[in-house]
């Protein structure tokens with residue numbers, strides 16, 4: 001299979017670059033600039049290497065630099081932003097810092113006729129984000145495009161098949177970015193485009209069918225998209241030898257536990273054990289108000305319940321997990337592996353020993369996981385499920401967790417979601433939910449004074465959940481949600497809307 005290496009120098013778009021390449025039908029892997037040697041790059045047989053952007057200046061003593069031998073491998077290279085500057089610098093060109101030369105945002109690009117700009121008009125819009133610029137070309141290189149402030153917005157050396165672009169072809173604001181990447185992959189690197197997530201899924205199914213033949217595999221199913229798709233893939237491969245354990249901790253959204261059970265057991269015939277551990281979780285959480293304490297208790301109780309189930313099942317050979325590619329990529333920023341920390345309830349393997357860990361989605365991005373889920377017939381509600389914290393509603397109930405408070409929040413949350421879904425907003429929020437606060441306020445009902453709880457509604461718009469804007473929901477949508485919640489959920493006398501963005505707030509309240 002053809003492969004492209006995305007060499008990461010700490011840029012914020014490294015994963016986006018790899019996704020774009022894969023969208024064009026070529027498999028892309030990401031590696032931190034200092035974790036892969038020239039020899040490894042050569043022997044892996046990459047068709048091309050893409051240097052990502054990065055926050056540094058090439059002259060910083062701390063600037064990330066790859067081994068210059070990479071440039072001598074005879075493999076085509078495309079440098080993007082910092083990657084282009086590094087490439088030019090390593091080849092003997094010069095990079096300058098000029099405040100006047102810095103460009104941010106949409107900029108007009110004027111390109112010359114060249115393979116890299118095939119089917120790109122002479123003038124187009126590109127997305128820039130740089131302070132330094134390439135001021136002197138390396139010997140034997142030519143400028144391929146410019147902008148008003150940047151004489152070398154694209155440059156290259158055809159003899160070496162090394163190219164650089166100062167702008168970001170991977171972002172959608174660059175009108176012809178996709179075409180430029182396509183030109184690099186197909187015209188420069190000679191790729192044919194033999195990758196698709198669906199073929200990959202077929203291969204994984206066939207491979208597991210053989211490798212796991214006669215073996216029993218256990219999977220903790222949460223109902224999230226990753227564990228759901230992992231379950232379906234493995235079910236296709238090994239059928240009833242896959243056992244899914246679904247721990248119902250009672251802190252899921254209204255109707256969700258039943259929906260997961262129905263989908264997997266009744267519709268797909270997956271062997272599923274739904275463990276009703278609701279009382280057990282409630283007892284453990286009784287009187288606990290501290291969010292971190294809640295998370296810890298839920299994580300630990302989850303492991304205990306899972307462990308008991310595993311023991312009851314007798315011999316299990318492998319544990320399956322829904323790990324996806326972004327969970328295992330090591331970033332080029334110098335920090336260690338980007339592993340979800342508190343965002344993962346299932347830190348399971350250490351407590352029970354398994355011969356093998358099976359991770360069928362380890363090489364896929366989230367959008368590819370969704371594609372595979374859709375192909376396998378997973379219902380839309382699960383494929384497009386919003387992120388939902390592992391500790392569930394426990395971190396959306398401020399203060400103590402009781403059965404009554406869980407019920408009240410489930411009802412309020414279901415109403416809010418129903419109202420938003422019914423509104424069919426063109427630019428809907430990416431995550432929306434209700435929070436039960438511990439603030440009592442005065443209300444009136446008929447002639448009587450009430451003293452009920454306050455529900456907060458939260459809706460955010462975001463690409464990556466690292467930063468998020470509060471969504472400007474239409475007033476009538478908010479009005480409908482508020483009126484229905486106060487009328488239909490006993491004990492709630494007030495509804496407020498959270499207008500905080502992240503940062504400084506977080507998406508969840510706890």
Ligand code: XMP
Pocket residue numbers: 295342343344345387388389390391395431465466502505506507508509
């Ligand atoms: P925050 O609140 O950190 O949330 O801005 C960012 C995203 O992560 C989700 N989240 C969690 N997911 N366990 C999880 O699995 C957790 O403890 C947890 N806390 C937050 C949150 O819903 C949002 O999508």
